[in-house]
Amino acid sequence: MASKATVVFGGPSAEHDISILTGLQAERVLAGAGHTVQCIYWARTDQWFLVPSNTEARDYLGGPPAGAKRVELRIGAEKGDGFYMKAGLGGAKPLETGTIMNCFHGGAGEGGGAQGLFALAGLKATGGTVAAAALGMDKLAFGAVMETAGVPCLKRVLLSADAPPPYDGPYIVKPRFGGSSIGIEVVEDHATAVALLQTSPHLREGAVVEPNRPDLFDLNISVRTAPTVEVSEIERPLRPTDGAIYSYAAKYLHSEGLASAPREFPADISDAVRDRIKELAVRVVELTGLTGVLRIDFLSDGTEVFVNEVNSIPGAMALYLWPQTPPGEVLGSALAEAERARPRATSNFEEGVALQAAGGIAGKLAALPQQPR
Incomplete structure (x- = not known):
């Protein structure tokens, strides 16, 4: 079902530029699928801008593109929540956003910061919950969760x-x-x-x-969590002939994007390895609680399989891994999933009981070690 959507991209991250490319692609895909789309750019200066439709990558080389308008994200009942634009005589008016399509990569945008801002402002957004996004971004914590759960990883x-x-x-x-x-x-x-x-x-x-482990090679798969959990076909990114790691340049510095990066698709692997990767991909989603469109990266020697990392907001939203599914359907399902209410922490457990039982704060302070005079 077509809806109102706001694509957000940029952000304070080393992946700022790739986020712009992902956001502009998502804008075109959603508009082509019949959604009413607008874009908000989080500049390197930490300012937010509503940008014109159908901008190009080169328009951001010097910062916000021509025609961009400053907006601010407000949190708090007194001011009203959400994005606001300046209005006449020093006023401001709320900006209708619909559901937020989060296209940030890395940093606060992907790792829980933006998700927290949007949640506090009452905005529905893709990109997972704060806790799930933070887990996906923290390689140490993610690896520990996988190891504890018995998922094979280095x-x-x-x-x-x-x-x-x-x-x-x-x-x-x-x-x-x-x-x-x-x-x-x-x-x-x-x-x-x-x-x-x-x-x-x-x-x-x-x-x-x-x-x-130079004997291991990369294998990537995408997972959609809506309308049901579904896994894509598997790709094998091709490393340089000198055996170097799969680099940033190899991934992104192509005029046609990730779809033109050197790769084998579908990957020429055994059925056993393919089935194992698909099984483990679903397990990673279960363990992390991530939602939307993900990419999970694996390592393999052709027999063993290891989970490497999860990308909760992957480059190009991993659309290139779903060649048999219309891209508007992939992103539209993520928007619909984000629109649905998510579980929230209980906020009314025994309300007031602890406050009534507390007595005076002076009594609690008296039990603490005294500050030397």
């Missing part, structure tokens, strides 16, 4: 100067919070890995280490 640990990994190098070093292969390095030893914490701008918020 042993991933925090990169720390005081605690060498429990296995010998070489290592792959990755930003703990990030994606798209930005900032990933292969190093021979722990000392070199630790040095990267000071020299790499992508690792300063933390990094993880896992064993480098």
